[in-house]
Amino acid sequence: METSEFIHNVLRSYYSSHTVPAPPDIAEREFGAGVDKKIDWRHMSFMNEQQLNAYLRANVPFYISYSAGYYEFPEARPMQKKNWLGADLIFDFDADEYETNCTHPKNMVCDICMGRVKEECIKVMEEFLIPEFGFEKKDLHVMFSGNRGYHIHIRREDVRELDQNARKEIIDYITASGLKPERHIRRVGKRLVGPKPSDWGWPGKVARRISAEISSGSEKSIARIMGVSPATARKILAKKEAVVGGIAHGDWDQVSLSPKTWQRAFGLVAVGMSADVDRAVTMDTSRLIRLPNSIHGGTGLVACEVPDIERFAYYKDPVVLGDGEVRVIPTATMDIPLKDKVFELEKGKQTSLPEYAAFYCAAKGLVKIWG
Ligand SMILES: [Zn+2]
Structure with a gap:
């Protein structure tokens, strides 16, 4: 068929x-x-x-x-x-x-x-x-x-x-499309100012995440999440109370890093927190x-x-078709987990599948219906 x-x-x-x-x-x-x-x-x-x-x-x-x-x-x-x-x-x-x-x-x-x-x-x-x-x-x-x-x-x-x-x-x-880190962390006079953890929206989210990371992260995790070198992460950690205390007031100048370094960290952290x-x-x-x-x-x-x-189990909860036997010939060798079983298809070897599995495999082109 x-x-x-x-x-x-x-x-x-x-x-x-x-x-x-x-x-x-x-x-x-x-x-x-x-x-x-x-x-x-x-x-x-x-x-x-x-x-x-x-x-x-x-x-x-x-x-x-x-x-x-x-x-x-x-x-x-x-x-x-x-x-x-x-x-x-x-x-x-x-x-x-x-x-x-x-x-x-x-x-x-x-x-x-x-x-x-x-x-x-x-x-x-x-x-x-x-x-x-x-x-x-x-x-x-x-x-x-x-x-x-x-x-x-x-x-x-x-x-x-x-x-x-x-x-x-x-x-x-x-x-997080169209976020411009250079708008949020920038020099004002001699000071480097940026968002406070209490700010709304992305600036606040990123400030909270960076503060939390510096407070409790390791040199390795800070380097990864903020995109800085291990040496820079060490430098931040050496002054972590001051850095976190500064960010709490929007002062991002408690450790000598360039605006670009903070801006890049802002962008990376935002991408990490955004959804796809x-x-x-x-x-x-x-x-x-x-x-x-x-x-x-x-x-x-x-x-x-x-x-x-x-x-929710995607291979189990939405199975609603019946389980009457259907004879099929697999056109591929593959294991198909469905409902509570794993169906082992072997190319060319005729077998019977319950209707729900025969439908799934036939629609995906893995079996032909026999008879
Ligand atoms: Zn996959």
Whole structure:
């Protein structure tokens, strides 16, 4: 059987026995769906959950997405005729975007890359959105994409009206883009002045981090984090009480270092504290994003809300398809961990897999369906 026919059959059976809940304000959302591509069709809309599910049952898309944006006329085209009413604020984290030492093929994942994605997502929430932007945990809906990433959706009324420029400012802040250290640490007369730990925003964050590092770090860690030589780190440590005491008042002149050295340290520390997020997704106010509770046609995993990201297992928690046996012939030799098992594929050696694993492996091109 062709892979696409197998996937179609599994999805048809899934959607005919499950109801996908409507996203909030469904009637104001644009939908897009696809079989060959993520989006083959867009500019669709549904008035309610029944209409959405009738579409899924009749058309069995491999991928279905809905708009972060709200529109008066979501079906209208071109885009200007939709009359944009606002958009959720979205942050996107995808394993594709990060450099790691993974050795697997590009379309696969492992604990290293998925761990990295999870780390960045948690960083954005716990170091920026909650403490600095004032969101509450309940405002932040973390979604698993069904494949290699997570999204954060914020639907609060007060973010909906943010335009692209406002969204750009938010993403610039989180990614520390456009920070100019020479503006924050500079000579005023003979004194070298800089931020105090109590200052708002990046200057305060960096001053706090540098103070903490000098107070309790080692020569090695100071050299690494601030980008200075071991000799300079020793020089700082020799006067550490004075240096930290000076920074507390915005006086960065307690040890004789050049402004350039401090500025470089400021920049490096800021980059280390910033988060790595997809800028384009946050800035795009008409983005289509995976519909939660739909099946990702490239994996057979369900795109779903993640109540506790720290404990979420990407290879286990989103497995929702059945475990009826499917006969397959592997086209690759590879171990695939899914649910509670590791499936050992051996190229050319016919075997049986439970439906959820057969779907995952077939969609990734690792097996052919036999019979
Ligand atoms: Zn990996």
